[in-house]
Amino acid sequence: MLADPATFRCRCCGACCRVPGYVALVPGETETIAAFLGLDVYAFTESYTRLTWNRRDLSLTEREDGACIFLLPDNTCRIQPVKPAQCRGFPFLWRTPALLKACEGLRDTPARN
Template sequence: MNNSSNFQCLRCGDCCRWHGYVRISQEEADQIAARLGMDSRDFIDKMTILTADRRNISLIENKDGSCIFFSDNPPSCKIYDIRPAQCRNFPIRWKSDSEKFQCGAQKHACK
């Protein structure tokens, strides 16, 4: 089990490259839309998808599976100061069904 007190982000960006949902609340959608200078409705229509269980909206991914707000060089988040709670709470609120997901910081937290 992951323990947040043992977790230290290495700023590697691996968690931003992982395929999967980044669920966001309406409040988070409103904040991100405002940052981008978009109407909330347009942001939701153009930059989110409905999750398979139809209970949440999630940020869309780039073709390579990375987050649309991830910048690769250097690894960084374009909306870091207002990133969704799911991202702020990594790795506590994340789970992976795939063993392909490897984050160096997460491996240290699990020891």
């Protein structure tokens, strides 16, 4: 049974930010994150994004080890106030079996009745 969202507390383990794959940007997020970083949209997309499988949408880039480019050494997010909807949706709007096991917050949170 999944944890109760009302009592879930993120443990900042960074597991969800280390999974290789797309961190897709929805309309508006490119401009918002660029502004947060003090960059224009072109500079931001050049430095921090790549195309997704459909060659049309954008994803944040990842480091060689598969971690998100914005994951900091202390497991916090460099763009926390404006992080993409995909990030805010984990683990209750989307999840994978592997991530469910890896998420320390889920392990420590009581299940919903």
